[in-house]
Amino acid sequence: xxxxxxxxxxxxxxxxxxxxxxxxxxxxxMNRCMSANGSASSNGTQVTGGSYAPQSLTAxxxxxxxxxxxxxxGVVSHTGMPAGTVNGVEEWDSAGSPRRQWWGALTTPxxxxxxxxxxxxxxxxxxxxxx
Numbered sequence: 001x002x003x004x005x006x007x008x009x010x011x012x013x014x015x016x017x018x019x020x021x022x023x024x025x026x027x028x029x030m031n032r033c034m035s036a037n038g039s040a041s042s043n044g045t046q047v048t049g050g051s052y053a054p055q056s057l058t059a060x061x062x063x064x065x066x067x068x069x070x071x072x073x074g075v076v077s078h079t080g081m082p083a084g085t086v087n088g089v090e091e092w093d094s095a096g097s098p099r100r101q102w103w104g105a106l107t108t109p110x111x112x113x114x115x116x117x118x119x120x121x122x123x124x125x126x127x128x129x130x131x
Contacts, residue, residue, distance in 0.1 A: 004129075008102075011023075081112045083113050086109065088104055
């Protein structure tokens with residue numbers, strides 16, 4: 001995963017310094033596929049069409065000595081994808097007004113045919129906060 005969303009990074013920083021309280025994201029966290037990547041301060045363009053829908057992901061707490069790293073613990077599969085290219089993913093919470101948590105480009109963009117399934121193996125989606 002590329003990086004924290006800028007607004008999320010600010011929320012965490014403010015909370016870690018006692019400047020504000022932190023409201024945790026609403027679960028489950030949803031993996032969204034992007035046809036065009038965003039940036040730290042702007043959302044990417046989410047894939048549309050087919051029967052594509054964001055999928056929930058699961059992760060374990062970071063273990064001691066992992067330097068603030070975390071990875072998915074299960075396969076994340078998007079079925080019924082539309083034809084096109086997925087260039088990145090974003091992780092969003094499930095609140096009524098969802099907020100973006102993380103964003104990042106795929107190492108290699110994935111070109112898909114209509115109806116294809118795009119799967120990310122357990123451990124393939126990672127996030128870290130440098131410690």
